[in-house]
Amino acid sequence: MADIPHLNTLRSGRGGLRGRGFRRGGRAIPENDDISTLPLESEAQTRDRIIQQTDNDASASRLSAIQLGYLNDDYAKELAQPREPVTRRYPIINRGTYVRSQAIDHLMELALNDETQACRQVISLGAGSDTRYFRMSQNYRVQYHELDFEANISTKRAAFERSSELTSHEKRYTMTGAAHHLHAIDLRELASDDAPTLPHIDWTLPTVILSECCLCYLAPDTAGAVIRYFTSRLQSSVGLILYEPIRPNDAFGKTMVTNLGSRGIHLQTLKRYHSLEAQRHRIKLAGLDAGQGARDVYQIWESEAWISRAERERVEALEWLDEIEEWKLLACHYCVAWGWRGQHFSETWGSLEGGKMDEELRQDGVA
Template structure:
């Protein structure tokens, strides 16, 4: 007898599962008091039953989140200084909770629109979680103003928009209809920040560059920022182990930057038309760009035996912050945006 026919393999299923890893890592960091996040538990099934992650993962999640939060908060503050509200677009947002954390924080009134894009399978789950959770939906505003769309893969509220799509498709299909209406979801005149955390590496360089170029063109007369968190340096021994571990899970990295030099990473953003671009490894950020009091605090949370391994892992991830400003006048304000070295007390203090 012939074997029963097998279902065609979902090539993107393994990529979507990486969001579960990120959500569980964040939940673990919150449970261990590395981070504060009142909302992640509503986006993780049975959060009380999830096992904590190793200290190495918790520290990495802390450094990544702290640095990106710093850049986002600076963006909101500079928008305020410019006398404008701003927009944030999160590519491949998954189970990220940043909107809820910002919308319940001191800079909430600076947000004009917050948009999240991801695979329809991911956004459907998130939309259901939002509708199910009073804590999540209450932050979005009046229940009558929260609408599901396109069969439940999209959700719209006054400031928040969740869109199910495939970023590899032309942006003219993904966002074109939504920004060409009489009242577009994104205002091309407002300062806008793009966030992308371990997303572009799952796309070809041509596909991800097309996404970035679309935003660069749409906001050519305004201010555009871009924060990308990615792995790199995958050609050395440790990087090859990372790649092979992902391959064992049917995850490939067609868009990973195979460069061992972090200083090369900004080039693609400058080539696309960003005014400035800067890349820092998580190792550099942990050592010099996180408040020393915070480093001291988290050092007492758990015993870390694998210090050398931690440095190796952090050295293979980078945060690239890029800025495009349409006028020289605006550059004087917005060039202040970026991570800054935190002062350390000398031994004589």
């Protein structure tokens, strides 16, 4: 569960967006800047390690949101490093973490919940410290696969070994028919001609593929090949959920790119999949042509189809947020996109509104 770090100190000024912590000197994001082709292995390893460590930011943000009451998650602390203090994030970050989690959970629950209570499958790319397996398995019988670098998978396995609570939950859910598989793999291996066969995946089950700020770190063609690795093998209904940054070309987006570039973080898909419509088109080209949808985080926050008025009022009461314009700017630069093929997802996701909106077109500079 990767994150985009250091976007929590935004301030506006006469010269445009400024941020304490934003630095000049980053380079633009080239397409297909695949780090596997770098001539210096040490540089490639360094950039991989930077990507792996973004999971620490995501975990810290989630713990902050949990501690303040935005989210209810009994498992996140068990996966955190022992005795690691919880750092309180800025209100706009806590709210963004909340909306991100709620939107993905909503899509996931719709996909897993049906009258037959049949087993469903989830494949989570770059899962890191995500706790969604435990939260989903409380109510659904799910085969859950998490793929990530060996370093992140080892950290998660170590958490299981030291936490009797996680171990007991794992055993209990296994008895109800759930299963949890951790795959230590560099996702780029799945894009090669001799891609390995992943064990334990049932290619006949209706399956959700989740990329929560993961594929954006790969070259666009590589990211597409990773998606096709699964869609070409899965024989039943398939749904894809993406959480990614968008809109890199306005003032905020340029600042975001520069800041991250100065820290060695390059969002390689951002240029090609820069808008909500580009994300929808991307999903359709991946073979998920039965339906596609996309909404930015601010649209989700404002929509009662995603978050009820009562729930929004509850969240607003948790912290005073006087940075309304900054919250809107931040939230408009991240999106949740989804698409599918097959009857199962047409029935569960088909009623969600995710098409073009007038406001979206204006923000993308189309209208």
